[in-house]
Amino acid sequence: MGALLKRFGNLTTPHVADACLRAGIEVRTASLQAVTPGRIAGRVLPARHVGSVDVFLEAFGSAEPGDVLVVDNNARRDEACVGDLVVLEAQAAGISGLVVWGLHRDTVDIRAIGLPVYSLGAMPTGPLRLDPLPDNALESATVGEWTVTQADVVLGDEDGVIFVPADRVDELFDLAESIQATERKQADLIRSGTTLREQVRFDAYLAARKERPSLTFREHLRGVGGAIEE
Structure with missing residues (x-):
């Protein structure tokens, strides 16, 4: 995925969004802010959060170098679902960045780690609940109105993130x-x-x-x- 990030480094998500429109591909974007400055470009590694970090640790076990952890926390605004330890572990697993459809915490520590992280914002409180883990928690993630899988690539920069089919990235x-x-x-x-x-x-x-x-x-x-x- 290093080559993917290198090629995307000369482009922007708006360019890719316009390319999708021209190619007749659904434009799947989400407005997220970069916690740590830096671009992301990698295969989606989906994980649905239900209140515990174990789903992330399980996802890392099947990760390939350069994957981007895409966390589905249903855009909840009452808890942070990703903190510095998750980001540090992601880095150790070869993850190239995180996209969080929810909130993060430990902003100062995450920035010190340096791994690109995108989220809806920050909150001090972590999860105060623990819901049942769905059987398909590692098969897909929903970000905004889009459901993405490992068949997708996620690209992120200062304008947000965009998801594109992995088999059409070069086009x-x-x-x-x-x-x-x-x-x-x-x-x-x-x-x-x-x-x-x-x-x-x-x-x-x-x-x-x-x-x-x-x-x-x-x-x-x-x-x-x-x-x-x-």
């Missing part, structure tokens, strides 16, 4: 790199004095829309080779 990266190249060219032209409106022939779009009200901006962009919005 999406190719598309994302193409979109990025177009956007960089557009940005350079803006800086040199050619506005984005000029580049995408926005006046022509407005005129064409008067003639054909159903014309969308995305449709127009495809005709002029623009990349914004997809």
Whole structure:
């Protein structure tokens, strides 16, 4: 997975999201904040939390180097489900980062460890309950409206995280790199004095829309080779 992170290092999650849209792949994103600065890119290692760290320890036993632990705590705001010891153990197991659909604690210690961690926020209190562990607790995790498995890859940066099918990562990266190249060219032209409106022939779009009200901006962009919005 080191090669995956290296290639993603030149992109952003917005580029990958636009690539998904262009490829007709469901855009599966979640708004999470980085506890520790750093990007993540790796196979999903799912774990459903029910009040005890044992599910994480069990997951680490089957982890492959570079996996990302994806913790499903049902977005609970009344407890933290991941702390410094879990993060430290994850690092020892070869995990490349954590994505927590819930809260974390021990922020100072987690930052000192340095492993990338994404969560919904922090809270001092750990779990005060212990629910039955489902039989499929290590088979999938739900993050937002998305259910992900080991057949998925998770990518994370300053804008949040995105999940993509593992068997289409290379295709999406190719598309994302193409979109990025177009956007960089557009940005350079803006800086040199050619506005984005000029580049995408926005006046022509407005005129064409008067003639054909159903014309969308995305449709127009495809005709002029623009990349914004997809």
